[in-house]
Structure formats: structure tokens, C-alpha cells
Amino acid sequence: MENSATKSSQKTLRVKVQNFGSFLSSMVMPNIGAFIAWGLITAIFLYPKGWFPNEKIASLIGPMKVYLLPMLLSYTGGQLVDDTRGAVTAIIATMGLIIGGGVAANGALDNATPMFIGAMVMGPFAGWCIKKFDNLVDGKIKSGFEMLVNNFSIGIIGMILAILGFYAIAPVMNAITNVLKDGIDWLINRNLIPLMNIIIEPAKVLFLNNAINQGIMTPIGIQQASGAAGKSILFLLEPDPGPGLGILLAYALFGKGEAKASAPSAIIIHFLGGIHEIYFPYILMKPILILATIAGGVTGTLTFSLLHVGLQAPPSPGSIISIFMMSTKSPANYIGIVIGVTLATLVSFLISAVILKRDKSVTQDLTSASAAMNQMKNQGTTNDEISEDAVEPGEYKDVDKIIFACDAGMGSSAMGASLLRDKVKKAGLNLSVTNVAISKLKDEPGLLVVTQNELAERAAEKAPHALRIAVDNFLNSPKYEEIIMNLKLRDQVEPDNSKVQKVEPQVNAEVEDLSTIKPDKIKQVIFIRHDQHVGTSTMARSLLKDKLNAADKKTGVVSVAIQDIDDVDSNLAIVTKTALSNVKSRYSNIQILAVDDLINTNVYDDLVEKLQ
Template sequence: MENTTTETSRSSARVKVQKFGSFLSSMVMPNIGAFIAWGLITAIFLYPNGWLPNEQIASLIGPMKIYLLPMLLAYTGGQLVDETRGAVTASIATMGLIVGGGVALNGALDKATPMFIGAMAMGPLAGWCIKKFDEWVDGKIKRGFEMLVNNFSIGIIGMLLAIVGFYAIAPIMNYATNVLKGGIDWLIQRNLIPLMNIIIEPAKVLFLNNAINQGIMTPIGIQQAAGSAGKSILFLLEPDPGPGLGVLLAYALFGKGEAKASAPSAIIIHFLGGIHEIYFPYILMKPALILATIAGGVTGTLTFSILHVGLQAPPSPGSIISILLMSTKDPANYLGIILGVALATVVSFLISAIILKRDKSGNQDLAASTAAMNQMKSQGSTSSTVAAEPSEYKDIDKIIFACDAGMGSSAMGASLLRDKVKKAGIEMSVTNVAISKLKDEPGQLVVTQNELADRAAEKAPHALRIAVDNFLNSPKYEEIIMNLKLRDQVEPNKPAASQSTVKYESQAVSPIESIDFTKVKQIIFIRHDQHIGTSTMALSILKDKIHSSGKKTDVDAVKIQDIEDVNTTLAIVTKDALSNVLARYSDIQILVVDDLINTSVYDELVEKLQ
């Protein structure tokens, strides 16, 4: 009992860290393109040390790092808490923080410490303040005064926070940033920075890397790169592809079965594509391999440290291509990066090879490891609702979008879904209300933002509830439409019947024997944003097998809405995805598999291809 409680506590702590990291990542990642733009302008046009020095264009560098980048971080942070009102309030407040940071330098803002970390704190704080104000005045504003209160509340709260930021928060953030930078510099000077990989490498496999990379490495790295050094080693610690590359190379040479067959394709995706999560299942199959990645990471970082290597901006994704593009002009820096990645790969490979060669077990279950990885990754999701089955939509007769004020984004979200409902030929009311006015009525589907899901559950506990990240752009709207179309075709806990499924059920044969391979001209996998690595790996495995057999059938990965509904297309899907495919298409041929990474099924499929 005690062990179970301890394990539950650890899992809960990991999920909390994942969610915190996800929040920080949500602030940083949408703005990575801006940081890359700043890094490229610095690398190319910095006067007089850029590739193509240009004093006029180089004048962009200072204002971008002092004003643009912190403001973007703050705007996004405020938006995460309270959408547009939070974003605008955060921008106003952060301006006080930025200017306050230059007061000690007699207003020399171009020499001030860029307020990246301060902006990441001020943004959510400002969003929270305006959100709490809106909750306080909700229902108390006289009709006709809504716009007056809305506009002046942003102005007054933004002004007050800007003043607080100017006099109080800016000095604190200056001090905190200098302490953090001093600590990192102390580690670098004593070549102790590689010890951070002891934490980073296991954290990557457990999907805790966002909390470390986006919460610590990227903000402090940006501070360092914005200083006199012009680069930071911190941008290399987590994106370094060497440790993962070493593990995949070892599997390609010394692995067994499915893992060995898929490793070469995974190498390309990892090293050139920068999708590091593709090697995580290989670690989960043999946990001892985490020692190889730690040793490789320490080796690579030690090399970077000794050779004083760094990048000008965070590379995203962690591809060797994006890493080299973010390097400084110095040829020695390029050489140091390549050497560090190479040595990390060699060390990781040697240790992985020893571990795999000593392994006496049978075929390694890559699919099970991938499933475990996806489960861990989903625990860090910010969504608080579970996908509903079509049968749960049986009694739904209206859809309600609920947000804080009941207008603005919820109105636009309702309009978007109303249009989709109409185009799908479904007659249903789609409206929007303030969450405070939400009632627990029968037959309603309530759509809220993730942060309001708990309040929606309190106000309408018996409603079917869906939480989305963004009212204006959510893939869950397609799921809602499909489930509404399916609801009259299903019984509880039973997938919708169709010609394809009836055929499978009526024949005591494997589904693959129901495929007419004389007509198949294209094979497709369905690409999903949350499982890009899995579908890409499956695509690579099948492509390699078809190529080795000398056959010419095209294989591709497409989004579900982009499939051409013809019987010359064979879609390979899991059982979970089957109902959505059948609801959309009637003519395509479908092969249902337990998991997409299934070598035995693909061997039989390739044999049957014409």
C-alpha cells in the first residue's frame, strides 16, 4: 500500500512538472521564429563581424532584443491566461519592466539586461490580474457601460503594473538574472556544465524536458547570447542529437527484430528532422540505455565547454541543420559543434552497443514502448476532458460555448462551429454565453477553454463537456462533427457499422485478406499532430520494405481530411481511428492494425501488392 501511494505521488509530481513545462513552452515556442529571426540578423548583418556586415540593418539587433522579444513573451503569457485582454495588459505592464531595467544605466536601454525572464513572469501575472478583475465585476456592470469598463480596466491595471514593474520588479529581475547568469558562468568556467546532462537526458525520455529547456535553458541562454559573448552553450545542451543518434546506430547494428529494422529510418528523422521523441521508445525498451545517453550528453557538453562553443539563438527543432544555422560566423565554432555532436554520438553508441550485445532477450517490443511513451506524453497535456464516444452524443440537441465574458472569442468559436455544423447537414443550435450564466440543462454540449474546464464542470456537471486550447482553431471541432454524424449509427460501446466493418465481421479471416490488392495504387497513414513520430516511423518502415521488394506502390502520410475517397487507396489505421475514417469515406479500402509499427503485417502486405 505504501509503495502504491509513493508511486502515485511520484506520478502526480511528474505530471505537475510536465504541465508547468508545457505552460512555459506555450509561452516560448510560438515565438521561437522571432528569436531565430533575431539570431539570423545578428549572424548575417552584425557590424563589423557578421557574414555580410551592414550597419543599418544591424541597428535592428538592439531594439529587437530589448523590446520585441520580451514583449512577445509577455503578450503570449498574458494570452495564455486571459486571451486578448490578458495579452494587452501584459504588454503594457512589461513596458514598465523593460524601461525600469535601464534606469540604473542612466536610461541606456541598449546596454540594459534584456527582460526575458521578467517578461515570462510579468505576462501571466498581468493576465491573472485582469482575469480576476473581470470575474469580480462579472454581472455588476450596468448595461451600456461594458465597453467603458473593459477598456479602462485594461488601461488602469496595465498602468499600475507598469509602474510596479518599473520600480519594484525590474530591479529584482536584474538581480535574479545576474545571479543565474553568474551561476551558469561559474559552472562553465570550471567545466562543470556537463553535469546538467545527468538531469537533462532522463528528463527528455520522461517528457520533463520542457520545464528544463523552456523554463531555464532558453531564457538564460538568450540573456547570454544578447550579451557581449553573442552566443550561449545552453542552446546546445538539450537539442544535441548526438546521444540519441548513438542509441539508434547501436540498434541498427546490434538490435533485434522490429527495433533493428526501424532504427535506420528513425536515425534520419531524429538527426536531420530534429524529432527527438522518435528515439524515446528505444530507451524505454531497454532502460539501461539511459546511461548511454547520459554519458554521450556529458561528453558532448564537455567538448562544447572546452572549445567555447555556443549558438546565437535556440534551434528548433533539434536538427543538426538548425543547430548549424544558429552557429556564429567563427569556423572554430562550427568545428566545435560538429566535434561535440560526433563525440557524443560515439560514446553513446559504444555504451549502447555493449548493453545491446549483452542482451539475451528475444524480439524487442517497439510498439509497447511507443504506447508507454504516448501515455507519459499525454499526462502532460493541459486538457482536462477525455474524448467522448459517439454514443455519448445521443441526446445532444444544442452546443454552447462558454467563456468568462460570453462574447468575443467564444462568439467567434460558436460561429466557426455553427458553420461546420451547417455544412455537415446537421440541424443544431450553437450559441455562446458567459460561464457564470451557464445552466445545468439536459441535452447540451459545453465547449470551454482548458483553463475554464473545472468551472464548467461545477456549473453544468451533467453536460457533455469538451475543453479546447483555442476557440478559434481546434482539431476537436472535427471530432465533434464526426461524432454528431455517427451518433445515430452506433449502439453504446460499439463502433459504427459500415460495409467495411460488416465485411470484416462476416468473414472469419484476417482483415488483410479482405483487401483487393489488384486495385491498390497508393497506401496511406493518417498523420495526427500528437503522434507525428509514430506515423512517420511506420511510413518509413513500410517504404523500406516496398523498396526492398522491388515494387513501386506509393506510400504517404496525410491528414484525415485530405484522403481521396477511391478504392485504389488503402488506408492503414488503428482501431481507435477506424470510426472517424468510416464516417468520412465509403470507397477507400481500410486495413485495421493493432498498432502502426507492426512489421509482420507489413511483410504480408508487401507480398500481396501487385
Template sequence: MDAQSKPAKKGIKSAMQSFGTKLSGMVLPNIGAFIAWGLITAIFLKDGWYPNAELAKLIDPMKTYLLPLLIAYSGGAAIASHRGGVVGAIATMGVIVGTTVPMFIGAMIMGPLGGWCIKKWDDAVQPKIKSGFEMLVNNFSAGIIGMLLAIIGFFLMGPIISAFTTIMAAGVNWMINHSLLWLANIFIEPAKILFLNNAINQGILTPLGIQQAAGAAGKSILFLLEPDPGPGLGVLLAFALFGKGAAKGSAPSAIIIHFFGGIHEIYFPYILMKPALFLSVIAGGVTGTTLFSILNVGLKSSPSPGSIISLLLMSPKDPMNYLGLIIGVTGATIVSFLISSVILKRDKSIDTDALEASTAKMNAMKAEAKGQDVASAKAIMNDVKGVDHIIFACDAGMGSSAMGASILRDKVKKAGLDLSVTNTAISNLQDKPGLLVVTQEELADRAKKQTPNAMHVAVSNFLNSPKYDEIIASLKTEAVSGGNDDDDAAAAAAAPAAVAVPEDTNDSLDFDAVKEIVFMHHDQNVGSATMAQATFRSELHKLGKEITVENLAVGEVKDDASVMIVASKETARRIKLQFANVQVYVVDGLLNATNYDKLISKLH
């Protein structure tokens, strides 16, 4: 029963994420328009920073027409490209004109509906169109279907959606009036960690928030429920003070990215590492929302990304609103921090990072002893064969995936590889040859469904993954081999002998050509390489020899004969698979200082 229930739960979770992505995918591509509307409202409205009655005329048309039509176009285009977007926008005009409330939810229904209708029409009719009549049929079919949907929207869907929106808004207002809005955070905070944050914020809260902000208050607390950085900040502060290993070391930089950059996904892995911390973010979110409610805090429009800077920019021109905003975020941070601190202090487990590193090292040594390392390297080469484009894909195609793409792009550049590295939303992935998709483990299934023929790498954290070095190493291996797979079977059989490291390998090196000594490290295992580098540099300095000594990742090493990599016998085999020109000096162990006497004596 348990074995059967796990796939079922995974399927439900994947379906929820997929549905949420479709909702947020209609809003996120147009978030710039929402921010523009929010800024125009905050600046030029009667009680704004610089009131201007003429420019304030932009506010209502943008809210009524521009924003819903952009949402509808994006929803239709996601299903049937440009034609779907056009028909979806036409259909949405029916619900806009047929109602008196902002039709954001109506746009989210009519836009995809228009795209679906034109797609079904095209699939059924286009193969039967006589040559020369394609443009005539396509244009008139889009116009007629769009007209019919607009009429349906005006008379039927408009009133239904308007009533539904009114009921939802009334429910939210009831929760606000009875000080119960904090209940939403009990569901919002865990859902965020399951990568439903964009779906919740952009797909549900933003449309309702804009409708509320369009009223007399001119602001809405709904814009603060999901973007509040306080709960995540409290968790990261606790890790910075009371965490262990890599989690503690990475927390300070994560704080900056989260609080000022607005990339909330950065703290998700910390909570998944210790699920008890769900209590921290729930309590922090409840505290923040309660304080916002008591102090009557709201924003003009949805802040994106959810940084403290965006929150302050979207605040109305009201000193008390600014003060309440800061108090709410601070309160959420304090409560989340206190609970997280207790959880982390009571955690008596050993350093899991060190345990994982030791386990990985043990497995690598076992494989090496059994002669499996070369076969593993060959498998990696096959995995990346023919890659010409790497895409980082996340739920929204912004934030964390953009930062992950930037990190790998830098590694690709340093490795001298001519590859494109970009980022996008999973829903926008296209199944093309030569594509390598990097995504988070939680979203891997959806990415594979979207691009079944692409190569896939799943990581736990976009901002700090050891798999980036593995990708670079594999790509460099293929580059060195020239991508030739004519005799793969024979090459695989001969590979162990080809990369064997003889005992006297150091005697054949060209020491006169060496200008740089490199101690190579893995992204998350830099300790021994760093210590070895310091020891070696100290010995060189004592003897007055001036040679560059660096501690680099595999993707940062220049493939040149002037570079000498110091490596153990096991590592030397892998290096010879990945580089064509570098020289490799084999040692018994990186931390054995006696290894370096002979090497130093031969360097000039």
C-alpha cells in the same frame, strides 16, 4: 505505502510537466522571432557573414523590447485571452525600462501576472456592469491595471528580477569557468525523456543564453545543452545495428527524423523501452557539453528544431566554432553509441515486439472464442460517436505531434472520411464537442484535465502506433452505420447474428465485379498478410490472370463492391461491421495456400 506513493509521484510529475509547459508555452509560439533575431545577429553584426551597420541597429531593440513583449503577451493571453496578453505586455514594460539586462525572465513573470489580474477583475466586475458601459469599463480597467503593474514592475519587480537574473547568470558563468557545466546534463537528459525538454530549453536555457549571447562573446553554449542531437543519435544508431524486432527496423528512419528533422521525441520511446539507456544519453550529453566547453563553442540564438541543420545555421561565422560544434556532436554520438551497444548486446531477453504481438493475438482469439469481439467493436463505435475533429496534442504542439497528425490525416483521407486532423500544444486544447484528442501516454493525464469532455486516445509513439488503424476502423464503422443510435441496446443484442459468417458465404459473392484483391494488415503485424499476398499474387501470375493484389491497412481500403478482402472467419466479422460494400472472401487461414485455388478459379 507503495500504492499510495505511485499516484503521488505521478501527480508531482504531472505538475512539473504542467509548469514546464507553461514556461515553454510563452517562448515556443514566438520561436520564429527568436530565430529572426539570431539570423539578423549572425548575418549583419560587425563580425557576421555580411556586416551592415544600418541593419545591425535592429539587434538591440529586438532583444530589449520585441522578444520580451512577445513572451509577456503569450503568457498573459494563455490566462485571459487577448486582454490578458495586452495587460501582460504593459506590465512587462515596467521591468524592461526599470532594468539594464534583457528581461526574458521578467516577461515570464509579469506576462502571466498581468493576465491573472485582469481575469480576476473581469470575473468579479463584468457581471455587475450596467448595459452600455461594457466597453468603457473594459478598456479603462485594462489600462489602469496595466499601468499599476508597470509601475510595480519598474520600482519593485524590475530590480528583484534583475538581481535574480544576475545571480543565475553568475552561477552559469562560474560553472563554465570551472569546466563544470557538464553537470547540467546529468539532469537535462533524463528530464528530456520525461517530456520536460521544451520547458528546460525554452523556459530556462534560452532566456539565460540570450542574455549571455548579448555580451561581448556574441554566443552562448547554453543554446547547445538541450538541443544537441548527439546523445539521441548514438542510441538510435545502436538500435539500428544491435536492436531487435520493430525497434531495429524503425531506427534508421528515426535517425533521419531526429538528426536532420530535429524531432528529439522520436528517440524517447527507445530509451523508455530499456531504461538502462538513460546512462547512454547522460554520458553522451556530458561528453558533448565538455567538448563544447573546451573548444569554446556557442550559438547566436536558440536552434529550433534541434537538428544539425539548425545548429549550423545558428553558429557564428567562425570556422573554429563550426569545427568545435561538429566535434562536440560527434563525440556525444560516439559515447552514447558505445554504451548503448554494450547494453543492447548484453540484453538476452526475447524479442519483446514479437511477444506483445503474440499476446495480443492470443487475447483476441480468447475474446473471439467467448463471443466478445462484436461487443468490443460496439464499444469502439460508442467511443468515437460524433467525432468531427481530431487533435494531436504534445508538450509544445510542434514536432512529433505534427508528424503524427500528418500520418493520421493521410489515413483519414485514404479512408474517405471528411474529418479535420490538426495538432497543438496541450495547454492550447479547448474542450469542444466532437473532439478526439490523441496524445502520448506520458501526457495523457494532462490532456484529460484540459479537455475532460473530449474523447481521448493515448499512444506510446506518435510515429508508429497500431491505434491509428483502430481509430480509422471505428470511424468507418460509425460512417457505415450512419451514426444512428436509436435502438442501440437492441442493435447490440442482435449484432452477433447480424455479423455471423455462414459456411457458404463465399458462394454468394459477385466474382465478376472484383477488380482488386486485398489482404488487410495491422500497422505492426504485417507479416502474415504480406506473405499471403505474395503467395496469392504468384499463383495468379502462373495462371496469367491480371488482377490487382494489395496489402493494405484498414484505413486504406476503398469501400466498394469491386474490392474483395481475403480474411479469416474471425476477421470477417469485424470487416462486415466496418464496411458496407466490400466483398469478403472467408478462408481458414491466410497462409494456407489451398484456400486460394477455388477463389482463383472464379476470378476473370
């Protein structure tokens, strides 16, 4: 009992940290484009150190750093709490914070302290204040005075918070920022900053990294980059693609089964696309590989530290292309980045290779192994919390919108939404498929939410009434086929949801006498390959192919997975009668021949005679 309570407490703590990190990420991520714009202007036009120095254009750098970026963070934070009213109040309040803590304290813009952390505190606080006021006066405002109260409440509360920020909050935020900055500087000066990777690498796989990266690394990194050095190593700690690249390279060379086959494409997505989530399932297959990413991360960061490498702004996504774009123009910095990423990759690869080569376990498929690892990590939770809900097709009847929800609402969730959107379109379903940050997920009617297993519990909190599906990997999940099948099946469910209608496709046949088959249209005969019956479909394909060859018939015969069939009437699928309903629910145009046994049947001779 005590053990169960401890696990529940650990799970709750993890979710709380995820929520905190996700909230910080939701403030930073929508504004990353502005940070990149500032970084590019600095890199290109900084006078006199930029690629193409321009004193007039460089005059944008100071105001953007001191005013634009903190106010964007604050605006987004206020909006997260109370939409537009919270956002406007946050902007007013943050102006007092910026002037009091940055410009007024240091005089000129060049010397002003950018109030990034302060803005990330003031924004949500201002949104909370105006929201509390709105709740207090809700239903108590006389008719005709609504606009007056709404406008003056923002003005008065914003003014009070701006003054409070100027005199009270700004000095506190300055002190906190300086303490954090001094602590980071202390680690950097003693070459201890690589120790951060001992925390960061496991946190990435468990979706706990945003509280560190967005809450501390990015704000302090921008402050460092705006100083004399013009760059910060903090922007490289999490985005470094080396540790993940080493894992994927090892799988490509020494892995087994699906993991080995899919690793090369995952390398491209990870290294060039910057979607680091792609390698998480490979670690979850064999958790000891986290040691390889830690060693690789420490090696890379130590190299960056010794070679004084840094970036001018946060790269997003963590692609090698983004990293190069955010580098200073110094050739030594580019060389240092290449050396650091290469060494991180090499160390991670060597350790991963040793682990995988010593692995004597039976070949596992990537998805099922990932699910098993997630279950091990989430002991004490229910199966519904670690895998998709077990639902009947009828429960899909109200779904009119599909949302992919991930920690930041970008990267892998966008790719997952794109994959499923394509499948929805091909299936002829008229449904919206989008992606959002899980912190912005709302409990809407007709909603199907797709999340990763680690975020399933938070999705249940945000959208308790939605139909929820949890997958191991947004980019490679067989659950998408099940979603499509269930969405198609719902159209065959009667209004009372009591039974499934027997809807007969126009061109489908399901009798062994071949009376409704249209042999003149058939160009290919398909046997459906099932995970538990691969041998049966292979033997049946070989049997029919031999009969066709003996009759000198040119019709093709293949064995494929059920989701890979082209839905055209030139395909004839031969299935067992027990599998008939599954195939019919997925396809409406292919011709279907149902038999009692794929091997022991007399229908093949008649079929061969009819085929062209």
C-alpha cells in the same frame, strides 16, 4: 498503502513540473521565430563581426533584444491567462519593467539587461490581475458602460503594474537574473556545465525538460549571446542531437525486429528534422539506455565547453541544420559543433551497442515494448492513464474534431496530426485534425484528444469530457488504425446505440458459392496477415498460389496486414467468417470472400476456375 500514497505524490509532482514547464514553453515556443530572426540579423549584419556587416541594419539588434523579445514573451504569457485583455495589460506592465530594469539602470540599449525572465513573470501576473478584476465586476456593470469600464480597467491596472514594475519588480528580476547568470558562468568557467546533462537527458524522455530549457537556459542564453561573446553554450545543451543519434544508430545495427527496421527512418527525422521525441520509445524499450544518452550528453557538452562553442540564438527544432544556422561565422565554432556532436554520438552509440548486443531477450515489437516501459514507469496509475481508453464504437458518435496535444504543440504532434489527417482523408471522413500545446487544450464538445502516454493525466485535467486516446509514439502508432475503424463504425450504429446495423457493401460477397464475386475485375487475391495467425495466412496464400500456377493463371496472391489493403474492387480478400465484420467496417470497395477455414475449404478450386 504508504507505498501507493508515495507513488501518487510522485506522480502529482511530475505532473506539476510538467505543467510548469509546459506553461513556460507555451510562452517561448510561439515566439521562437522572433528569436531566430534576431539571431539571424545578429549573425549576418552585426557590425563589425557579422557575415555581411551593416551598421544601419545592425541598429535593429538592440531594440529587438531589449523591447521586442521580452514584450512578445509577456504578451503571450498574458494571453495564456486572459486572452487579449491579459495580453494588452501584460504589454503595458512589461514596458515599465523593461525601462526600470534594463534601459534606465544601464543607460544605453547596448548595455541594457534584457528582461526575459522578468517578462515571463510579469506577463502571466498582469493577465491574472485583469482576469481577477473582470471576475469581480462580472454582472455588476450598468448597461452602456461596458466599453468604458473595459478600456479604463486595462489602462489603470496596466499603469499601476508598469509603475510597480519600474520601481519594485525590475530590481528583483535583475537580481534573480544576475544570480542565475553568475551561477551558469561559475559552472562554465570550471567546466562543470556538462553535469547539467545528468538532469536534462532523463528529463527529455519524461517530458520534464521545458521547465529547465525554456525557463532558464533560453533566457540566460540570450543574455549571454547578447554580450561580448556573442554566443552561448546553453543553446546546445538540450538540442544536441548526438545522444539520440547514437541510440538510433545502435538500434539500426544491433537492434531486433521492428525497432531495428524503423531506426534508419527515425535517424533522418531526429537528426535532420530535429524531432527528438522520435527516439524516446527506443529508450523506453530498454530504460538502461538512458545511461548512454547521459554519457553522450555529458561528452558533447564537455567538448563544446573546452572548445568554447556556442550559438547566437536557440535552434528550433533541434536539427543539425538549425544548429549550424544559429552558429557564429567562426570556422572554429563550426568545427567545434561537428566535433562535439560526433563525440556525443560515438559515446552514446558505443554504450548502446554494448547494451543491445548483450540483450538476450525475445524480440519485441517497438510499440508494445514502449507501452510496457511506460507502465513500469507509471506504476500506481490506472491502465486508462497509460494507454488509450477502452471505448465502444458508439462513443465516437459525437466526434467532429481530432486534436493532437503535446508539451509544446509542435514537432512530433504536428507530424502525428499530419499522419492521421491523411488517414482520415483516405477513409472519406470529414473531420478536422490539428495539433496544439497541451496547456492550450480546451474541453470542447465533440473532441477526440490524442496524447502521448506521459501526458495522458494532464489531458484528462484539461479536457475531462473529451474522448481521449493515449499512444506510445505519435510517429508510429497502430492505434491510428483503430481510431479510423471506430470512426467508420459509428456510422453503422443505430440512434439508440444498442446494436450495430448490418450494412452490406454494394460489391462485397460473403458466401462460399462465389455467386456475387466479379472475377473479371479481380487482379489480386489477398489473405490478411494477423499477428497471432501469420502461419495460417501464409499457408493459405501458398495453397492458392500453387493452384493458380497449376492452372496457368496470372492473378497475384499476397498476404498483407489489414491496414495495408487498397480499397479497390480489383482486390479480393479471403477471410474467415469471424473476421468478416472487421474487414467490412474498414473497406467498402474490395470484394470479400468469407470461408469457414482458410486451409480446409473446397472453394479455391472453383475460384481458380473463375479467375482470369
